[in-house]
Amino acid sequence: MADVESPMAGLLAVEDLTVAFGRGSSAAAALRDVSFALRRGETLALVGESGSGKSLTALSIMGLLPTEGQVSAGRVLLGGDDLLRKSRDDMIRTRGSRVSMVFQEPMTSLNPVLTIGRQLTEGLQFHRKVSRAAADARALDLLRLVGMTNPEARLKQYPHQLSGGMRQRVMIAMALACEPDLIIADEPTTALDVSIQAQIIDLLLDIKERLGTSILLITHDLGVVAEMADRIAVLYAGRVVEIADCLQLFDAPRHPYTEGLLAAVPRLDLLVADGADRIRLAELPGSVPSPGERLSGCPFAPRCSLAIERCSAEMPPMRTVAEGHTAACWVRAAA
Amino acid sequence: MNAPAPALILDAVSKEFAQRRSLFGRPAAPVRAVDTVSFVVNPGETLGLVGESGCGKSTLARMILRMTRPTTGHVLVEGKRVDALLPSEVLAYRRQIQMIFQDPYASLNPRIRAGDLIGEPMAIHGLARGAELETRVADLAAQVGLSAAMLGRYPHEFSGGQRQRIAIARALAVSPRIIVADEPVSALDVSVRAQVLNLMADLQTSRGLSYVFISHDIGTVAYLSHRVAVMYLGAIVEIGPARDVLRRPRHPYTRLLLEAVPVAHPRLRVRRREVLPGEVPNGVGLGAGCRFAPRCPMAQERCRVEAPTPRAIDGTRLVACHFAEDTPDLPKGLAA
Amino acid sequence: MSTPIPIVADTVDRGTGIASPRRQLLRRMLRSRSLVIGGSIVLFVVLVALLAPIIAPFDPDHIGTGRRLAVPGGKFLLGTDEFGRDILSRVIFGARYTLYIGLVAVGIGLVFGVAIGAAAAYAGGWFGGLLMRVMDLLYTFPDVLIALGLVAFLGPNLTNAMIAVGLSAIPYYARVTYAVVLSERQKPYVDAAQVVGASHIRVVVRHLMPNVLPPMIVVASLGFSAAVLSAAALSFLGLGAQPPMPEWGLMLSTGRNYITRAPWLVVGPGVAIFVTVMAFNLFGDGVRDLLDPRQRQRTL
Structure with missing residues (x-):
């Protein structure tokens, strides 16, 4: 089911990563079946809001999950080695060097x-x-x-x-x-002023170009994504809901959440355009679900205007909708 | 413009903070956190205040709210000098102006229920009590999109967006004319920000509110503001109609700031854009010249010796730059 | 109690479908071992003190209930003292004095300490600074030393000892309150209350105090055991309770003379002091864990 691209030029492949917090019947899955691949020299952005699991994904890759959390399924392949199977000492040698x-x-x-x-x-x-x-x-x-x-x-x-x-x-x-082959940048510019943010974005782009380092960019800021990403994986409530090339995702998002997110951001270029008289922002109703809330179907269904009955019963699988573009939606990415 | 009397006037407002001196050190010169700031906000209008950290926008907000007093200059609301209000008059002033804070997680008392938080201002000002208070609280809650059933809960039981709605309802409780909003959406999830911004826009229309909207995020400022003021190191460097300022900035700082804003769409990416060099200095020991000169790519000899005074450009805005006419336009694509 | 409850279930954050706060509090309380154990012993001591006349087998002050210095066992579970009084009965009645001393001393310390600390922190400026420097100065003297001085001045009896112990603890409570109020008053909700028009008194009473008092409960329950110890020490030195009061410290002091012949004279009151002090310490620790925001807000 994991729709992972050919591992030929692949550097990092995360496959069906599932992370749970707590034990037994009260365990709550914070990440579910997260799969994506990162090619050599590529910048992949993991985009999500609070509770989406984007930072948790990064910590799982680094082997730095908090003690309450454990990986219950999946693999994290870095150049062929499964990082999740590595011993603690091995992992210490990997962190910082690879x-x-x-x-x-x-x-x-x-x-x-x-x-x-x-x-x-x-x-x-x-x-x-x-x-x-x-x-x-x-x-x-x-x-x-x-x-x-x-x-x-x-x-x-x-x-x-x-x-x-x-x-x-x-x-x-x-x-x-x-x-290292891979740098994981967790919200690298969020705490900075706009002008400094621009300097750091340029620096990261420059490093990627000169050293060929792959970057896994973790952010909630679509502007930073638009500036830096080659490809984008959108996370919502612990699941990957859409993966596409950067342009493709901005131009033709297929998942209703991605669409809603893109429409909800005030766009400077459109707002100051001629004739626009305070355009109303598109709203996503409701708020992000908390990790404790377990949903059987698509986690976005309660906020989705397109939701059908099936959405709240069954999680849609990731389906290819165009080349290099996958989405998990019964309505917009139907077979 | 045959506009009605402004809702809020700032007349050459400055605020200095004494520097703490070391035990045997010489007293240091005070820091000017806000330096001769003047503007008006008209009824029903939003003035956006843009600037990076340390530019003095929060100090300015505190002076408008009379949480601190200007060292020199005056804040006027309804023609009355706010800085000269007697302690007995301050309470009445709080009915004219209210504030929405940045972090709804910290600005709501964790041990007070939502309903009591919304009702407190009305109780303090004696606007309602008992059953009437309850109805009015429920009414306000409905206006900001909260159900009456949720009012018995404590703040931590609400999501960030809901908390900011509580904060807005609390600010509206005394029916103020002016609301100062300090980064009201920056602590919220992206998908929730639009809800709060739309709510603020709707309330402005229905109640004729004036907003002073402070934000570092130029996109949200552009959405809500009719006019925009750009601050750098305590002073306004450019102020004018939002569209003009954001589309064709005339102060080099405004232009570089806008260029630094991440693009909204990957198609608009410009590699090797002009980056604002260096970082904001800490405001100590400003020299004689323009405060932006050390970082300004256009700076000339004159900028280093003579501080520019704000002057009218294009008839609609004020710019504090000797060479405002020479500021190049934004690259195509960055702003429409 | 041993079932691990996942942190995720504690996420009270999003406002939907979550157990009521009261039930959550109860669950967390039961999970804290020190709170349960300490709390039970405290409760036990309180019950013993309240029911002393009913449960005590003999009159604690009656001389010659049994023979002098009777060995523990039989009729006299903890033996008798040098006047033939039943030690168990005296220890049971002693619980009343101990709790009384603790309550009064902590009450005095807390009321004045919180008032001084809160005033200094909220007012700030030279006034607050001066107030706290005075407290710092007093804090540099050991509590017992100050209490000793006060008792010497007021005259040695139990009431004065309680007052002395309470007064000597004021700097401690003032400093803790000062620190708590200082950190609370910087929080935006205080600004928010002022903007809405709340008066200083309203800000302190309605907004700050509900956030300041819970941590003070912890401080008070830890202070309680300190007060009990100080009062016992004063009585031991002959500056607190006077014979024939069945006060634990005093019992230790008089029992000391017979320690080689009749060690049970000090065992009863000694164990009682130890258990009570430990119980209050455990209880205080448990409450602190319960209120610790890091414990509460651990989320993903």
Whole structure:
């Protein structure tokens, strides 16, 4: 059932990933049958709102699920290895060297009592077993790579001496330190001002182009997606509901949730266009279901204007609606 | 414009904060969080306030709400100086102006039921009591799309969007003329934001409300605002009709800010756009010249020595830039 | 109690189809072992104190109920003391004094401490600063030392000891309240209340206090055991309860003289103090766990 593209150029394949919180009869599935694939050199955006499971997906890939949660089914294949079957030690070696992560909040993700230089070299010395001097030299290169001004001085500074944008650059430099194949960027620009957000987006695009690093971008912000993504997977209440190329998804979304989401965002370009007199925004009724609410059918059915009887009884499978475009909807993606 | 008297006037409002000095240090010069800000908001109109963090928009809101007083300048509502109100007059002022806060998770007291939260302003101002209060609370709740059955619940039992509806109902309880909304949707899920924005638009139409709408998200500002003011480091650098300012910005900061806004559609992607360089300085020790000069790609010698005063451009707006006429237009596609 | 309840079920967040808050609270209470154990013992001590005249086998003050220094067992479960009084009966009646001391001392400390701390935190400025510096100064002296001084000044009897213990705890309650109010008053709901037109008194009473008092319950139940210990210490030193009161600290003090010949004289009151203090500590810990927002709002 998992509609995974050919693994030829595939770097990461997540197959039927199911994560549950709690045990026994009261266990609640936070992720259900999540499947997607990420090609080498590609940026895939996981788009979703609160409770969609986008961050949980990232944590599952990194093997960093909170203790209350456990993977109850599925595989996470990185270049052929199933990360979920790896031992703890193996996973520690994988994190940071083959997969690394950029977090949303650069202040809390950096250690406040260590210098930038120390934090940058730590991973290198652990994973690559390089000498102190070599690590320092590499740290300097990394800071230049991410466009830090005055990199020599920055090495000796502490996180609180840097601005938010600079801290996020350091985070990205740390993620790049061991030249990973994949960077997971979890809301990398959400905490930043618009102008700094633009700088970080450009930096990530630049890195992807120059180093060929694949990026799994996790965000709720459709603007960031429109700027960065090659392909998009839309998550809703722990399920993937649509996957498509970026343009295809924006031009011809097939899942009613994707459609609703795109229509609900005020678009600057349309709002200031001629003759438009305060266009009413399209509303999605209701709110995102909480993880505890178990639904037998499509999780979006209660908010969906197109819902038919079958929707609340049975979860629609992902069906191909066009080349490279799959959606899970009984109405819009019928066989 | 033969407009009626403005609902709100800010006349050269400034706010300075004394800097904490170290034990033996010399007293530092105070920080100007808001610097000579003037604007009017007409009845039934939305003024959007745009700016990045630290630009002074929240301090401005606090001065309008009289939660803090301007160091110099005046805030006028209905021709009365808000900053000079006697303590006994402040209560009455609270019936004219209300506020919607950013985070509905933190701005509603977790230990008070929704119905009591909505009813409290009416009780404080003696507008209703007993059974009448209850009917009016239920009525208000209905206006913001909450059912009366939910009013016995505590805030944590509501979703973010519902909580913001409670906050809106609470603000409407005293039937104010003006509402200051500080980032009212930024803490909400994307799919819920439209509901709250539409509700605010509807309420504006039905009640003739004036909004001061503060947001860093230019898309939402564009949706709700008739006029837009762009703030940088405590001062308004450009103010004018929303469409003009957002489509053809004349201040270089406005233009770079708009260029930095992520595109709405991947087809509009522009690689290697002009990025606003550097970051907002912390506002200490502003020199003699234009406050934006250190980051401005157009800055010239004159900008570094002489601070520009706001001047009228195109007849509809004020821009604080010596070279506003030379500001290049936005690249095609970015704004319609 | 051992069934793990998933965190997901605790997500009270979205406002639909979730168990009523009261039932949830009950469920969480029963899950906390320290709360259940501590609470039961506290309840037991309270019942013993209330029912003392009924359950005590003898008059606690009657001299010569049995022979002097009778070994525990038989008629006298915990033995008798140097005047032939039944120790069990004295320990049972002693519970009354202990709870009384705890309540009065904590009451005094809490009322004044909360008032001072809340006023200092809400008013702020030089007034709040001055108030708290004074509290800090008093806080640097050990509680018992202050209580000793006060008792020496007021005269040694149980009432004065309770007052002294209560007064000496004020700086502690004031500091805790100050910290709690300070963090609460920065929350946007306080601004929101002011914008709506709430007066200072209304903000404090109606908005701040309901959020400040629950954590203070924890502090008070922990303070209760401290107060009991301090009062017992004062009585032990002869500055609190005076003979023939069956007060536990005093019983320890007089029993000390016979410790080699008749150790049971100190075992009864000693164990009673230990169990009561531990129960209140457990109870306080349990309440704290219950109120800890991290415990409550753990979601996905």
